[in-house]
Amino acid sequence: MKGEPVLRVRDARRHYVSGDSVVRALDGVSFEINPGEVVGILGPSGSGKSTLLLIAGLLEPPTAGEVFIRDRCVSSVGADLDSLRDFRRDNIGFVFQKANLIPFLSAVENVALALEIDDVPSRPARAYAEHLLESVDLAHRIDNLPTRLSGGEQQRVAVARALANDPALILADEPTAALDSVRGRQVIGLFRQIADTRQAAVAVVTHDPRVLDLFDRTIELRDGRIVAEKPLSADGNNSLQNATAAQDRSQ
Numbered sequence: 001m002k003g004e005p006v007l008r009v010r011d012a013r014r015h016y017v018s019g020d021s022v023v024r025a026l027d028g029v030s031f032e033i034n035p036g037e038v039v040g041i042l043g044p045s046g047s048g049k050s051t052l053l054l055i056a057g058l059l060e061p062p063t064a065g066e067v068f069i070r071d072r073c074v075s076s077v078g079a080d081l082d083s084l085r086d087f088r089r090d091n092i093g094f095v096f097q098k099a100n101l102i103p104f105l106s107a108v109e110n111v112a113l114a115l116e117i118d119d120v121p122s123r124p125a126r127a128y129a130e131h132l133l134e135s136v137d138l139a140h141r142i143d144n145l146p147t148r149l150s151g152g153e154q155q156r157v158a159v160a161r162a163l164a165n166d167p168a169l170i171l172a173d174e175p176t177a178a179l180d181s182v183r184g185r186q187v188i189g190l191f192r193q194i195a196d197t198r199q200a201a202v203a204v205v206t207h208d209p210r211v212l213d214l215f216d217r218t219i220e221l222r223d224g225r226i227v228a229e230k231p232l233s234a235d236g237n238n239s240l241q242n243a244t245a246a247q248d249r250s251q
């Protein structure tokens with residue numbers, strides 16, 4: 001089911017001045033993500049993927065262009081992003097390469113904290129945090145400290161934490177980079193499930209060829225521009241997977 005786009009980025013540019021030169025980290029990028037879609041953002045190192053997530057996540061303003069969330073223009077040149085802190089917390093969930101859990105809090109306390117920061121009283125916060133951890137198959141680990149969880153389990157706690165405020169948009173920067181193939185696919189599978197059940201829009205920056213078949217679409221960046229945008233082909237593959245397979249065969 002498709003509705004209004006959750007995220008719409010229009011002609012976004014982000015230029016950094018460094019001495020006499022200008023780095024065009026993003027150089028005119030436009031795309032949309034619809035409810036229920038999981039989109040992979042690909043591209044070589046330095047192509048602008050993380051910059052795009054920072055701009056879409058309202059953590060940096062663009063040098064030019066606009067970001068719309070559910071048809072509201074929320075960021076453009078010179079936007080006061082500090083004033084969007086509550087909007088960001090209510091609408092966007094972030095997941096990074098490292099889970100960044102608070103080490104002295106248990107899994108359930110880490111997730112509940114995200115709700116308590118939003119003024120949910122501690123008892124219902126804990127109950128909902130338990131529910132979220134159950135939904136990522138961690139019911140048996142809720143009282144464990146992060147050091148007693150595997151890397152994949154920690155990342156699933158981070159996903160549960162990102163879901164705490166029921167965000168319409170989830171942005172993930174290389175969430176599977178530190179995981180083995182099975183756990184990496186589980187994490188993207190979880191995004192897939194969240195997109196299906198909550199109609200969330202999900203963007204995942206990745207270099208990981210093992211998870212590409214789980215995306216509805218991929219956007220490939222190079223030098224700050226979109227150079228390819230692909231739905232998956234009928235055989236479930238896309239060109240990067242094919243290229244990786246060809247490389248594997250030649251070794």
Ligand SMILES: Nc1ncnc2c1ncn2[C@@H]1O[C@H](COP(=O)(O)OP(=O)(O)OP(=O)(O)O)[C@@H](O)[C@H]1O
Pocket residue numbers: 016018023024025043044045046047048049050051052
């Ligand atoms: N704060 C900054 N100041 C100056 N240049 C920056 C800044 N942030 C990013 N850049 C430059 O912008 C370009 C895009 O960087 P970005 O981190 O978005 O790339 P990326 O595709 O995420 O790379 P990687 O895959 O290595 O993480 C790079 O040339 C980078 O050096």
